[in-house]
Every structure is written in structure tokens, then in C-alpha cells.
Amino acid sequence: MAGQPHYREAHPLVFVMTHWVNLICMIMLAFSGFYIHFPFFPGFMGVARGMHFFAMYVIIINLTFRIVAAFTVKTATDLGSREVDTDIKNWLPQEKNKHQFFETVKYYLFLRKEGVISAKYGSLQKMAYLATIPLTYLQAYTGFAIYGPTMKGGFFAAGTTLVGGPMNMRIIHYFIMWVFIVFTMIHAYLANIYNFNPSKIIFAWKETDH
Amino acid sequence: MAQEAHGAIYDLLAVRGVSRRDFLKYCSYIAATLGLSEAAAPQIAAALEKGAKLKPALWLNGGSCTGCTESMAQVDTPDVATIVLELLSFNYFETIMAAAGKQAEDNIAETIKEGNFILVYEGSVMTGQDGNTLIVGNKEDGSPKKGTEILAEAATAAQAVISVGACAVDGGWVAAYPNPAGAMGVQAFLDKEGIATPVVNIPCCPMNPEWVVAMVVQWLLVADDDPAVFLEKTALLTKTYKDGITGADVTLNYPEYVVGSTIHDNCPRRGHFENGEFVSEFGSAEEAMGYCLYKVGCKGPQTFTQCPVTRWNRSVSWCVNSGAPCIGCGGLNWVDNNAPFFKRLSSMQMGGSLGNVQPGSVAAVVGGVAAAALVAHGLGMKAAGRIGDGPPMETAKKYDRKRMAKGGDK
Known part of the structure; x- marks a missing residue:
């Protein structure tokens, strides 16, 4: 929330890097994915597919690394604080967020005036971030299920049978991408609605005092 | 082996003007289709001769x-x-x-x-x-x-x-x-x-x-x-x-x-696919050059049949060879799963007044609504004076304030 200093302890350099990798991979995946979905200019299919597979492996490795790092890297768990603790604390239920979920929803729906007390990540924010983890793995799964060399593997073929064929799997893959696009829109909007200081710390690792 | 039995089948063949050589060639072809080596051809011939019963x-x-x-x-x-x-x-x-x-x-x-x-x-x-x-x-x-x-x-x-x-x-x-x-x-x-x-x-x-x-x-x-x-x-x-x-x-x-690989895997136009050479509309120069039919709805990537290998009409041609995108007839529930045939993705059957909707249309609506909602919300945030330093913060959680008003913990 605004009004708080943004210190490097909130986002240590390693998470600034993983965030960059996520962003670049997501852009590459969405762009090449749109191209594979419907090639809107000629001469790029081989590159688009190569880019899609490469970025997918990178983002999966990056995500897995990020999860492991949550147990080893120390970050601030409070807004505007230099006091650090193991990062996983940020992702478990926190005392400061208790009883605040509906208040947060009310705040964003303009049903209350004052800002809501929260930990570094508010309850709504935390849920949205955590939801991207299974969604990313699910997207990789649906991707493998429509990818030539792996689509016949029992693990992937079983999912294809479950959803009623490869065409349906393709449509699901397409819609999950749109979930990511809408997530990114909301994420970029909410992160920067008060000022651009959150972007300065997460992209440039530049501290600001409010 | 095939020489020893000149049974009913050779009479049949002779009547139809097919030489023994043609027959054995055909047997090799069937062997290949079955995934056997060409050495199996005489066995096939023998089986067919026996079958002449x-x-x-x-x-x-x-x-x-x-x-x-x-x-x-x-x-x-x-x-x-x-x-x-x-x-x-x-x-x-x-x-x-x-x-x-x-x-x-x-x-x-x-x-x-x-x-x-x-x-x-x-x-x-x-x-x-x-x-x-x-x-x-x-x-x-x-x-x-x-x-x-x-x-x-x-x-x-x-x-x-x-x-x-x-x-x-x-x-x-x-x-x-x-x-x-x-x-x-x-x-x-x-x-x-x-x-x-x-x-x-x-x-x-x-x-x-x-x-x-x-x-x-x-x-x-x-x-x-x-x-x-x-x-x-x-x-x-x-x-x-x-x-x-x-x-x-x-x-x-x-x-x-028959169903071991996709049409896409064996397609003679696959090179054009990888090169990004696509037919965008029928009757175009790209179509005349035999480019890939992916953009005009080819369902080859998700259809598992051996059509490009076996081909049709005595192996003369097949759908894509003759210029038509695969419509996925080798799949399950193939009409509902592949219609419309000239679109990349099939339409979703929403029923009622919505009818059949393309996934792209749904996505455009979802994306558009989300973007409009964020703009509206941003205007609301500005009107509420929260932009800049943010809203005034609460000093205690509402839950705690309520509890305190009731007298707090006993």
C-alpha cells in the first residue's frame, strides 16, 4: 500500500531477477502463443514454436527455483520494514491479515474509506499470487498434452481423454493464457495505482521512501 | 513359397488381368502398412491364397x-x-x-x-x-x-x-x-x-x-x-x-x-508450416503455391490418422494433397469437435441464444471487460482521492475495533 517506504529487503535481488525472468518469459510465451494460435504474419512459425518451448522450460525452472528459494531466502514480511524473516512466512496465513479479507474486498469496491492494515502482501493479493503457481504448472501440462512429442504419453493422454479430445485441450490452453493476461493487467494496475515506486523496487531495485 | 500354391486367387487375378508380380507388390505394400518388413510379403501372399476359401x-x-x-x-x-x-x-x-x-x-x-x-x-x-x-x-x-x-x-x-x-x-x-x-x-x-x-x-x-x-x-x-x-x-x-x-x-x-501418429506429423506440407508459409484465404497465390492450410482451419495437428501415408483412391491423393484442410474426420465426435471446418479452433456450443461461439470472441470479451473495469476502477480511485499517497490508513482492524467496543477480551 502507498505511503510506505520500499526497501530492498522487501524484494531481495534474487527475487528481482526471478520477477524479470517471469515477465520476459510471459511476454515471449503470450506473443509466440498468439502466433502459434493464429500466425498473423508469415515466416515465423519455427521461431515462434522454438521460443514458446524455450520460454516454457525457463519459466517452469524459474518457478520451481522461486518456490525452493522461499524456504531459504530472507525477506521483509512487513510493509516498509527492513526486518527480515524466511520468505515462506509471506506465503502462509499471517496474523496481520487475519479478519481482513472481506475488508480488503470492501475497500476496493469503495465500500469503506480507510486503507486496510495488512502484511507485506494483503490477503487478496497473496491468494492471487499463489493461484498463479498451480496455474503455471497446469498450463505446462495442457501444453505438453497438445505438443507432438509428448501428447501420446499416458499422463498427458489421460487428461486429453478427460476433457474430450485434443481440440478441447487446445481451447483450455488458450483460455488459461487469457487468465494470465487478465491477472497481469490487474497485477500491474493494482501494484502501480498509487505511484510507481513498487515498480522501481521490483524492476530497478531502487529504494524509495514512500 | 508363393509359387507353390496357384489356387483360386491366381485364377481370380488372371481373370482381372492382374499379374502375379502386381499381386506380390501389393502384398509388400500391405506388409508396410501393417508395419511388417517386406520379407513378410510371401507370408501375406500365402495367407491370401489360403483365404481364397x-x-x-x-x-x-x-x-x-x-x-x-x-x-x-x-x-x-x-x-x-x-x-x-x-x-x-x-x-x-x-x-x-x-x-x-x-x-x-x-x-x-x-x-x-x-x-x-x-x-x-x-x-x-x-x-x-x-x-x-x-x-x-x-x-x-x-x-x-x-x-x-x-x-x-x-x-x-x-x-x-x-x-x-x-x-x-x-x-x-x-x-x-x-x-x-x-x-x-x-x-x-x-x-x-x-x-x-x-x-x-x-x-x-x-x-x-x-x-x-x-x-x-x-x-x-x-x-x-x-x-x-x-x-x-x-x-x-x-x-x-x-x-x-x-x-x-x-x-x-x-x-x-492407423491412429498412431497425427496427420500433421506426416503431412507433405509440414515444411511450409515450419517455415511459416500459410494460406490465408482460398483462391490466393499462397494457395496456388501449396502452402500450409493451418490458418484456414486444418485440423491435422489434432487428428490421429495415417491419411498422408496411405493416401486415398489407390494412393493417388488425399484431402490436403488436393488442397483442402483436414476437417478432423478421424477424431472422436468429430463434427462437434471440429466445426467450423475453416476456423483454427472449433466453436464452443454455448446453447440458448448464444449459439456457437469462437473461443477468440469469448477471450476478446473477457479481456475487454477486464480492461474497461480497470479503467473505471482507476477513475474511481482518483475520484476517491486515493492516488498519490494512498488512502488514510485505519489505526486498528475493524474486527478489533468492534471487539474493543464490545468491551474487549474479558
Whole structure:
């Protein structure tokens, strides 16, 4: 929330890097994915597919690394604080967020005036971030299920049978991408609605005092 | 080996003007189709010669357009495949048999009574309106005989069923939404009736005659007329789907050589796909250059059949070769899953006033609504004076304030 200093302890350099990798991979995946979905200019299919597979492996490795790092890297768990603790604390239920979920929803729906007390990540924010983890793995799964060399593997073929064929799997893959696009829109909007200081710390690792 | 037996088949071949050399070449071709080495050709020839004893068979048509019969029988010159198929003695074959009326009906009854025959079933099983959507002939007592009854009787007595064409596989286009005829595939119907006769499915609309020939050869060559041996020794792939009428999970047997890879994998235009050379509209210069048909709706990437390898009409051509995108007729529930045929993704059947909607349209609406909502929300945040330093913060959680007002912890 605004009004708080943004210190490097909130986002240590390693998470600034993983965030960059996520962003670049997501852009590459969405762009090449749109191209594979419907090639809107000629001469790029081989590159688009190569880019899609490469970025997918990178983002999966990056995500897995990020999860492991949550147990080893120390970050601030409070807004505007230099006091650090193991990062996983940020992702478990926190005392400061208790009883605040509906208040947060009310705040964003303009049903209350004052800002809501929260930990570094508010309850709504935390849920949205955590939801991207299974969604990313699910997207990789649906991707493998429509990818030539792996689509016949029992693990992937079983999912294809479950959803009623490869065409349906393709449509699901397409819609999950749109979930990511809408997530990114909301994420970029909410992160920067008060000022651009959150972007300065997460992209440039530049501290600001409010 | 092939020289020792100059039996009935060589007479047949000679009559049709096919040399022994042509015949052996064809046997090599069938060997390749079955995934055997060319060394198997003499064995195949021997199997076919032995088969010249004429294996009794019934070719029944259900809810069909006889397109598969056409695919099988469109021959105005003698053709090796035709001769091989004459190894099956079709005691009943609606479209091409000479018999009619009572004599034809008797042929079915006779074959069923004698047993030891193969049933080839073309078309969907029409179960709608209690099976009255398909009636062929009469029973003894003069009452109409339903197609479902004929299939149940014949399949019970048969050694094996070859269900040919997408309709016999899972209902095909006859079973497309809203399926008023209650059409379903042979396997789904036999499951429902509790008939355990093994079924092998040959997909596509129509099916490819070479695939049927290969199955017949497989039956004669390796199965030795025994369904159990046939199932054990034939490379089969299974696919499971939920039947729309019975709601039951149905497991289909396919020959692996038919459905083992996608059309996309073997497509002669695959190079153009990788190069990003696409046809954007029909009648364009790109189309004339034989570019990839992906953008005009080709369903090759998600259709598992061997069409580009076997090809059609005596291996002259096939859909993509002749300039048409694959419409996915080798898949399950293929019409609903692939329509519209000239669009990249199939439409989703939303029902009601929404009708059929393209996934892209849904995505555009979702994305547009989200963007509009964020802009509106941003304006609201500005109007509420929260931009900049943010809103005034609460000093304690509302929950705690309420609790304190009540007197706090006792």
C-alpha cells in the first residue's frame, strides 16, 4: 500500500531477477502463443514454436527455483520494514491479515474509506499470487498434452481423454493464457495505482521512501 | 513359397488381368502398412491364397450415407484391393449385392445361423425413438425389423466386428448435435447390449479401404480365424470416450498403424508450416503455391490418422494433397469437435441464444471487460482521492475495533 517506504529487503535481488525472468518469459510465451494460435504474419512459425518451448522450460525452472528459494531466502514480511524473516512466512496465513479479507474486498469496491492494515502482501493479493503457481504448472501440462512429442504419453493422454479430445485441450490452453493476461493487467494496475515506486523496487531495485 | 500354391486367387487375378508380380507388390505394400518388413510379403501372399476359401462376411449398413461402401467399391477397373476383398464372401452387402427382398433377408439369417463369419458394420447405430429411426425389412411375423435388432443378432453370432467409418466408430456426423436419431457407435451399442464380440474400429469419413484390407489380411495372416489370437497379436491402440446417448465410458480398439501418429506429423506440407508459409484465404497465390492450410482451419495437428501415408483412391491423393484442410474426420465426435471446418479452433456450443461461439470472441470479451473495469476502477480511485499517497490508513482492524467496543477480551 502507498505511503510506505520500499526497501530492498522487501524484494531481495534474487527475487528481482526471478520477477524479470517471469515477465520476459510471459511476454515471449503470450506473443509466440498468439502466433502459434493464429500466425498473423508469415515466416515465423519455427521461431515462434522454438521460443514458446524455450520460454516454457525457463519459466517452469524459474518457478520451481522461486518456490525452493522461499524456504531459504530472507525477506521483509512487513510493509516498509527492513526486518527480515524466511520468505515462506509471506506465503502462509499471517496474523496481520487475519479478519481482513472481506475488508480488503470492501475497500476496493469503495465500500469503506480507510486503507486496510495488512502484511507485506494483503490477503487478496497473496491468494492471487499463489493461484498463479498451480496455474503455471497446469498450463505446462495442457501444453505438453497438445505438443507432438509428448501428447501420446499416458499422463498427458489421460487428461486429453478427460476433457474430450485434443481440440478441447487446445481451447483450455488458450483460455488459461487469457487468465494470465487478465491477472497481469490487474497485477500491474493494482501494484502501480498509487505511484510507481513498487515498480522501481521490483524492476530497478531502487529504494524509495514512500 | 508363393509359387507353390496357384489356387483360386491366381485364377481370380488372371481373370482381372492382374499379374502375379502386381499381386506380390501389393502384398509388400500391405506388409508396410501393417508395419511388417517386406520379407513378410510371401507370408501375406500365402495367407491370401489360403483365404481364397472365402471367409463368409456380412456388410451391414446402419445410419450411413454408403460413403464407406463407395470408398471400398469405387472401382471401374480391376483393382488388387477389390480382389483381395473378394476373399471375403459378402453374403449380404446392401449397396452392391444382387439379392433383394426375402432372399437377402434369408442370407443374413443363414449366415448368422452358420456362424464363423466377420461382420463389417458401416454407419451409425440408430437408437432414437426406441430404435424406430432405422428399419430394414420385416420379422417373421411381419412386424418391422429394427436396425438395432439386426446388429445385435449379427454381432452376437459374429467372430469379430470391423466397424468401418467414423459413424460406426462413435456415431460420426450422424451423432453430431443435436443427434435426433440417437446415433451411437457400434462399440457403445454392443457395450449397452452386453455383447462381448471384439470390435476393431477403422476411422475417417469415409474409411480408407487399404486399412480395411490390412485388417482382413491381419485376420487371415496372424489370427488364424481366431478372435482371441487376433486381439492378442494385432497392435491395437485404445481410446476412451463418453457416449452421448448412454453416458457410459466406451473403450475403442483401433489398429495402431492407423491412429498412431497425427496427420500433421506426416503431412507433405509440414515444411511450409515450419517455415511459416500459410494460406490465408482460398483462391490466393499462397494457395496456388501449396502452402500450409493451418490458418484456414486444418485440423491435422489434432487428428490421429495415417491419411498422408496411405493416401486415398489407390494412393493417388488425399484431402490436403488436393488442397483442402483436414476437417478432423478421424477424431472422436468429430463434427462437434471440429466445426467450423475453416476456423483454427472449433466453436464452443454455448446453447440458448448464444449459439456457437469462437473461443477468440469469448477471450476478446473477457479481456475487454477486464480492461474497461480497470479503467473505471482507476477513475474511481482518483475520484476517491486515493492516488498519490494512498488512502488514510485505519489505526486498528475493524474486527478489533468492534471487539474493543464490545468491551474487549474479558
